Every structure is written in C-alpha cells, then in structure tokens.
Amino acid sequence: MNGLDQVFVWLGHWLASWFPVPAQPLVLAVLAMAGIITVFGTCFALTTIVERKTLGRMQNRYGPNRVGPCGLLQPIADAVKMLIKEDIVPFSADKTLHYLAPLVLTVPIWLAFAVLPFGRNMSAVDLNAGILFFFAIGSASELAVFMAGWSSQNKYSLVGAMRAIAQMISYEVPLVLSTVPVLMLAGSLSLNDIVAAQGTFTYGGLARWNAFTPWGLAGLLLFLIAATAESNRSPFDLPEGESEIIAGYLTEYSGFKYALFFLGEYLGLFAVTGLAVTLFLGGWHAPFQWLEWAPSWFWFGVKFGALIFLFIWVRATLPRLRLDQLLNFSWRFLVPLSLINLLVAAVWWRTGAWKFAAEAPARWLLCAALIALPFHWLGRALRGPLPPPRKYTYAE
C-alpha cells in the first residue's frame, strides 16, 4: 500500500475536497471520467501508431516514420487530417441517423470503462451487477452499426451492417458464456469482487489468477477469440472487408464521423481487453508475491498492453474468414465449448474439497482433459471434409 499505488486516488479526493460536500460524489465521477477519457484517448493515439509500426515490421517494411521522431507524431497528424477533412453526407441519406450513429457507438463505450478496476480502489463506480452493466452498455453498439449502415442508403453499407450485426450477435453468446465460470466461482457480478477473488497467492508466491486454471485458460482463449470478433478485428473483419464490400457500414463516412467510428472501435477493443485482464488475469494484481511492490495500475497497464500487442500480432498473422466459416465457428465450436467450460468450472469447484497427496495436479489434469477432449472433437467436427484440390483453369 505504498504512496505511488494510491497516488491517483489521493489526487482525486484532494481535488474534490475543494467543492461543497453534497457535490463531491458528482465531482469525483466527473474527475474519474476525465481521467478515463484522457488515458484511453492517449492510449488510442498510441495504439494506432504502435499497431501500424508493428504491422509494418511484421510485414518487412518500416511503417510510419516521417512525422516526428520515428514517426511518433503520426497520430496527431492523422487527427488533424481527420478533423479538417470535409464531412460528406450522401444526398439520399437519412441525415439524422447518419449523424447520430457515431455518437451512439462511441458514447456508451466510454460508459463501459466506468466499472473497470484499473488499480487498487480505482474503479469509477462499483456496481454489484458490474459485468451485466458492461454487456448491457455494449449492446448499444449493434444499434449504432445498424444506424450507420441503414442511414447511408448504400447497398454495401447495409450489407456490411447486416454482416456486422450477425457477427456481433453470434459472438456475443460465447463472449458472455465464457465469462460465466468466472462469475460462478467468484460468486459475484461485481468486477471488484472478481479481482479480489484472484488476489491471493499460492505455491511459492504464484498468483491465483483464473488463467492459471484449466477452465480459466480455456475461458480466456474463448473470450479473446470472441472479443476479436466482437470488435470486428482481423481475422474477423469481414464487415469492413475492403476487398468485398468497400468498407462496410463505414463506406459513406468521412472526416470527423469516421474518426469517431475509428475511436469507437478501438475503445471497444480496449474495454473488452480491460475486461479480459480483470476477469482472467487477476486484474491489477501482481503475478508473483515478490512483485507486489510495483503499483497496481502498473500491473494492469502491463497486462493490458500485452493483450493489445497480442491482438495486433494476430491481426498481422491470420487471414480473414469467410462468412459461413465465421458463423459456424461461433455456433458449432465456441458456444458448445464455452458451455462445456462451464461444466468444467463446476467440476473444478466440486473437486476443490479434494484432500490427498497429488490433489492439485490430479485436479488440474482431470479438468484439462475434460476441456481438451471436447476441444479436439469439436475441432474435428468443425473441420469437415477437406475441399477438393483447387483447379487453376487459366493458370496453366
């Protein structure tokens, strides 16, 4: 509990103490919101440049390197470009909806950050249905996507929106289901409680993160896959597949509105990554007891950054899926597997009372087998028969 750990909390309370007492909760909320907007806005800017540079490196090129030192000022240049660009609205568009769509997408996502605990005593609100709030707020983005797609009065926009909504609905199911074991074992929907449940250490100081259990590991992977699809990132980026439907529902957007969509997408990714950190990776807890001296928000940031890097890495590595593959993958693989994961978590919980010499490894192996075998079978069933070898009619 060193000073560095609670520095932001003290700062907030110190600032609020200047105001009259009845207004203090409101001031604290505003301060928290301001902090979140600042940090994640910066994060957004940083991520764009890091992503572009990483992608570049992975694809054997430099990436942006002209603006500022090593191209680090590129985001600012982009932002300026976006803001001063002409805002084009199609003639036949439904102007109101066209205007509202980016707002409906972006605003709720900011709200979603309110429940995330970024460090010790560092969540804006502690709702006892926190995770439900998170998903309830997130559901607005589907409406926003539809509004964007439909109001543009453009075939590609509409098709892209429909694809996006189908994808988001399909992947919302495994996304939510994969979090259920965590809630079940923590016995709470409050994110602070969930973090606290992972706060103890065992086996020479290793943290009891959910990701260190079989069901937690499986849940984390399921959650990350679903989250990738939920935030329309590669390899699930076919709603905006440039090669197929131009830019999907974003086709008719430009300038600041486009920037808002862009921001919304990245914020969605951040929020869901923060949730993954909270649910599976112990939140702001250190991985080892002897590392506890570092401030809690530092650990949150480290895990957060690692996961963001993982997303970028996946984007650079994997090719895009087909729509039918996408839907099959969700309904025939992720959903059953997350249901089985629920069962495995129940088994894990029941076997918690085991008391014999090799109890911990036995429990681990049993649960791992319970999740690995269905994984194998479902994977085999999903693969189906191999397609016939491709014929190159004109190539030879």
Add this chain to the structure above:
Amino acid sequence: MPNELAFLPCAVVTLAGAVAAMMLRNLVHCALCAAGAFAGLAALYLQLDAQFAGFAQLLVYVGAVAILIVFTIILTRGADLRPGAAATSPAPWVGLLAAGLVVACLIGCLVSSPSLNRLPAATADAPVKSIGEQLMNQYVMPLEAIGLLLTAALLGAVVIALREPPKSEPPTR
C-alpha cells in the same frame, strides 16, 4: 436527491420514444425510437433501485429485441414506404377511441384510488446475490419454465422463419 430529479427526464424520454415509435411513418425510425423508449424505461428501473432489472432490460430490449425488429423490417421491406400509402389501417379512430377509453379508465382508477399515495420504503435494494438465490430456490420452477419457453421459442422461430424448400420446378419441354 438526483434519483428523484431523474424521474421527469426519464419519463419524458420514454413516453416521447413510445409515441414516436407508434406515430412515425418510417419503420426504421419507429424501431429506433422504440429502442430509445426501452432505454428510458431501463433508466426508470435504475431510478427505482432495480439495478439488475434495468441492466437486463437494456441488454434484452435494446441489445436484442430492437435489433430483431430492425432485422425484420429490413427483411420484410417495411422501410420502403411508398409516398402516398396510408400508415394506418382503415378507420383508425376506432382504435384510437378504444385505446383512449382504456387509458381514461386506467387513469380514472388511479386517480380515484386513495391507497396509492404512499411513500417508498426508505431503502430498497435488489442485490444480484439475493436475486440469484431466489431464482435458484423460490423461483426455480418458473426459471426452468422460462428456460424451456426460450428454447421452444428459439426452435419455433427458426422453424417458422426457415426458408421454404424450393418447390420442384415443372419439367420444361
């Protein structure tokens, strides 16, 4: 208390959304306004300290039902309204009269009832934990029934909306 202050805006949003949903000509606008009304209702639930119900309302109605309605509108080409076509069925005043009568009756009852001018309990909380416990104990049968109903509805919806099998073409000569 901010809670009490919030009633009026929430009520206005809800009612305006509902009226707009029932009156606008463009079906997509109707659906989106309805989503607004649902969100307003969720806010009202929150204002009434029913946190879980409010979030569930948001998740189900805004996240699912509104999307479903929008999908249906697109699939049935409900948005392609011809300029001159009537938005209401014949003799709408009969329906309006009936609805008005119902509202008049209800409000008449409410206003005339003496037992409704009571104040709320000082604190009322619906913690998720006790909701879960009640669902698993007192309400376990309804919960199972709802689960069954949802499954049946899912299957039924899939079956009803299934594309009809292509009719066999008569042989062409």
Add this chain to the structure above:
Amino acid sequence: MASIIAYLWLIPTAPLLAAGVAALLPRGRRGLSAGLAIGAISLSLVVSCAAFWATLHGGRATINFRWFDYGSTSVALGLVLDPLGAIMAVMVSLVSLLIFIYSLGYMAKDENFTRFFCFLALFAAAMLGLVIANSLLLFFMCWELVGLASYLLIGFWFQKPSAAAAAKKAFIVTRIGDLGFFVGMLWLYAKAGTLVFYDGGHGCLDGGVVLGAAATTISLLIFCGAVGKSGQIPLHVWLPDAMEGPTPVSALIHAATMVAAGVFLIARVYPLMTPEALQVVTWVGALTAVFAACIAVAQNDIKRILAYSTVSQLGYMMMGLGAGGVAVGMFHLTTHACFKALLFLGAGSVIHGCHEEQDIRNMGGLRKRMPVTFAVYAVGMMALCGVPLFFSGFWSKDAILDATHHWSVSQAPFYLGLLGAFLTAFYMTRQVCVVFFGKPATGAAERAHESPSVMTVPLLILAFLAVVAGFLGTPAWPWFKCYLEGGQAGFDLSKLVEEHQLRVMLLSTSLVAAAIFLGGWLYGRAPARPWRESDPLEAAQPAVFALLRHKFYVDEFYDATIVRLTAAFAKFSDWLDRAVWGGAVKAVCWVALVLARFSRGTDETVVNGGFDIGTETVRGSGEWVSRWQNGQVQRYLRVIALAFCGLLLVLLWGSQ
C-alpha cells in the same frame, strides 16, 4: 421316494417346453428343434429312471394341490409316483426317445421337420403327464392332449386327403369313447366328491369311496374311453387308418403311448372296476383279439397288418386285465410296447428302404438287401408270435392265457385267445415271408438299401429289449407282478413246470409252431409263384378272404348306419331351423319392420320439421355473427380492447 417326487413334474414339463420352443422356431432350425425334443425326452427318461429306482421297493407318493375353488369346494390336481406309473413312465420315455432318434433319419428329408419334432414332443409330454397324473381330471386333460397330438401327427401330411381324413376319423372316433369317459368321470365326481386317485385315504381309489349301484355303470363308462383310445371293438376303426401318418408316429401311437393309454387307464382305475365290468372288459378284449387277428390275415399293407395286430394285442391286454389283473395286462403292455415299436420301426425301415413302398406284394427278398432290418424284424416277429422261452411275447401272452384259463366265469376267452395266438403267428409269418424271403417283386424292392445307422441303432436297442423284457415276468421269477403288487419275487424254476402252467405253454407253443409252419408252407415255399395276383388263401376261400380283406365291412356298416343316420338327422335339423325357427324369426322381423316404417314416417314429418326450423335459425344467426369475423386482425384487437373497457367500467361501477 420323497425326494424324487418333487422333481416329478419335470417329466412332462421338459418335453412340453421343448414343444413350445420348437413351435416358435423358424422352419430352418431343424437341428435345434430335434435337439430340443431329444434332449427334453432324455431328461424325462433320466427323471423317470430315478423315479423307477425310487419305487423299486414299492410304495406310493403323491403331491396334490388345489387348482381352483368354487363355492366351498375345490378342484384338486396332483401327481402320483407308484410302480404302475413309474414303469409306464420309463417305458414311454424310453420308447419315445428311441423313436425320436429314429425320426431323425426317417424324417430327414421332410420340409416340416421342425414342426414334426414339436408335435412329437407335445405328444410325449401329454402321455407322460397322463402317466403321472394323480387325478382323473388331470388324466383326462392329458388324455385329450394325447388325442390332439395324435390328430396333428396322423394328419401331419395333411396335403394327402387320406391323411387328413384319417386324422379326422381318429379324432372323432376316439371322441365317442371320450364322451363315455367324460360322463363316467362326472358321475364319479357326483358320487365320490373327488377325482383325485390317492389322497391319504380320501381319494377315489383309496378304497374309502362307496359308489353303490352305479359302480358298474361308472366303470363301464370309463371303459368306453379306453375302448376308443385302445381301439377295441366297436371303436377300432380309426386305428388302421391312422397308418396314414409317418411311420415313427405309427410306432409312437401304436406301440407305446396312445393306445396304451386306454389299457393304462383301466390299470390305473382298477380298484374302481367291479367284477361285472371286468367281465365285459374280458369279453370285449377276447373278441377284439380274434376279430382283429382275422382281418390282419387278409391285409397287404405292411403297416396295416401291424395295426390290426396292435388291435389284436390290445384285446389281449384287456383280456389280461379283466381276467388276470393289473400285472398281467401291464406286463403284456410293456413287452408289446418293445416289440411292436420294433416292428413298426422295422416296417418304417423297410418302407424307407423301398422308397415309400408299403404294399407287401411289391416287396420280397429284402433279407439280403436289408440284413439288419431283417434280423431285428425277425426278432420282433418271433416276440409277437410268442416263440417260446427267449422272446418276451411268449411270457406275457402265456401269462394272459394262463389267467383266462383259470377264469371262473367262462373258458371261451381262453379258446379265443388261443385262436388269436394261432392267427397272430400265421399272419406274421405271412408278412415276413412275403417281405423278406423270395425274390424282389418290383424294381423298388430290387433297389432297396439298408437304412442309416441313426435308424438301425434304435432298432437294435429295441430288439434287445424285446428279448429281455420277457424275463421280467416269467412264472419262475415273477418280478413284474411283485413289483406292481408288492412283495418279494422269489426265483423258483419249478414254477415253470407246474402242471397247469406247462399245459397252457405247450398248447400255445404247439399252436404257434403249427401256424408258423402253415404260413411258411403257404407263403415261403415258392415265392416265384404268381400268388401276388391272388393270395393262396384267397384262391382257396375267396368269399371269406374278401370278408376279411374288407375288415368284416365294419366301416361300410358304420357308413350305412351311423353316418347316414347322422346325416339324416342333420338334414332334419336343417329343415327345422330353416322352416320353423326361421319362419318365426321372419314373422317377428315383419312386425318390427312395420313398426319401423311407422316410426320413420313420424320422424321425417313431425320431428324433422321442428329441427329444420331450429337449424335454420341457428344458421341464420351464425351467418350474422360470422360477419364479425372478417379476417382483419386489428378489428379483433379493437373489439377486445373495447370489451376490456366495458369490463373495466362494469367492475368500477360495480365496486362503488
């Protein structure tokens, strides 16, 4: 004894189960069906032998149980184990087993092999049940089952019209006897109050039952059943016709089981038989013995000769029962079962060898071609004829003749018996000579072949038994008599040469020798002579021979009298039914018809008119109401809403 009685039920149940299972088997499971039947009968044989062993020192054990109650009384059934039943059970199961095994070879080519073994097992089960029954009712049930099984087996080749007719004839003719049996049984029940044989002093055979004046009638009525089943005059007509069945069936029916059932019945209820009734039994037996033997002389069908021989021998048994007692009759039954089964199976072997040829005139010279069959057949023939000392028939027949000789009522049965013995020896000699000696008369006989060992081995066993069985009841060592009636059998050779014994023996032996010589002289001398066209006897006495050949015209007599009378009565009944009863019914119908017409008129004019108006009103109102249902879902909704308003207002108004 107490221990084996608990397993007694196995004896009939095992073959019954085998029959049940075999009935459900598909046609192709030949081996399984036969195996089941043979295994079951083997089990029965084992249990029977155990039971026999337990009864060696006499005694009697019973198991009785209530079958059902009515009112305050109950009907009891039961099983009994005593020497009479035990020896019969051993005999029946042993002979049945041999016949079953023999059938494996004989029926090998029949397509209904499975069904055949099912029926055989059923037959054996019924017979074994009859043997161990301790209640006249259970006895009667098994008796009827025996009848059913015999019907099925005789008509096994039901495609042949003659076989179907023979089956029907057997069933109906025995039914006539059974009617008497049934009436007698009911009467006995009315008088005695129980049908259980032995019941600790309360059974109808325990001696405590007083029947009074009805005793003779009851025993004669029961004897009716035995007459039908055992083919005594005048109900013998079915037995020769029953030769239409497969030969193993003939052996089973005529040697060991069915016809023996009648004799066994009399032996079983012997304590009930009054002296008067026994006189009738003796006379009927004696007449049958001679009567059938006469017919047998003029027959040409190899199995028919044996059939009449059976009838004749059954007469002997009855005679023995009537004049000498249970032991005498049962001894002949036992020995006869062995050698008659042997003869029938031997005849079957001959028929099989000659490719289904049954007429003895088409055979001849089979001695060389079928040596084993010839040897065993000769043994059987000599046993049947009563060739002295070494063949069983001699001892058992001698016992009967001895008994009739000492009969106090009359000497006539003795002389009839002697005549029968002479005739028996004669026709058997005739048959053997014609079949086995001389030269083959037809190509079928030329190509005759020895039967497979599955058929000859049972024959050899039976031949052995036909010789040995006689030694169980010689005058010198009357074991059989002592076994049945209690007491120790002492060995005393001097009994053989007692004066009356010796006289009867010598007399019968000389008669048999004369008959064999006569037969040999007539038929064995020059077989090449064209006697096949006309029998030597026929040439000498054509009228008598024709009479014999046509079986004394008994069948024709029955046709002309009983059958025609029945037909006439049926015609009369038909007329009565059509004209008298039918007329009455028609009159009633006509009255009903008039009433119905009137009723219809009322209905159509008066009642329907009212309904027409009613339905018209309902339809009109329905049409008016249906205009409300115009298919517009929103109109329905509006109506519902308005109705809801109305309801609400009513409730509000009502509450204030």
Add this chain to the structure above:
Amino acid sequence: MTTPLVHYLILAALLFGVGLAGALTRRNAVLVLLGVELMLNAANLNFIAFWRFGPHPENLTGVMVALFVIAIGAAEAAIGLALVIALYRHCRTAQLDRVASLKG
C-alpha cells in the same frame, strides 16, 4: 421531494395506452408487435414500481416477475417476428389489412 407511486402508474398507463393505440391502428405487423412490446413494458414498470413502493421490498417479487416478463417478452418478440417474416413470405406483404384470409 419524492416521486409518488401514482406518477409511475400514470406513466405506465400512458405507455400502455400508446402501445395499445399503435397496435390497434398501425397497418404494419411489425409495429403492431412493437405496440404489444410497449404494453408489456408498461406492465413491467408497474411491477417494479409496486415492488419499490410496496411494504416488503426485501421480497423481490416485483423484480422477479419483471425479469420473467422481460424473458417472455424476448421470446414473444422472437416468435412474433418470425411469424411476420413467414407472413411476408406467404403473402408478400406485412400490411395487416391486406391479410384477411383468417375468416369464416
């Protein structure tokens, strides 16, 4: 200042009336369904308000019923909209006044 219960109830009644009016007058089947959903939600508001203002808020009955109504509403929407789609496939329209085959 505390909002009395009657205000919630009047709001619910108005919401119900709006939903009913829409269901009774609009031509499009989707909107009729939407009206029904609004009526369901009005009832839900009543449940929650009564729970909040009731004598035993710790019983949670009103919240429970509201949750069940939400679930049933979702099921109803799924089935109803599937029916609308089937109707559209069958009659090539979703306008209710053009579908009148359900009559005697």
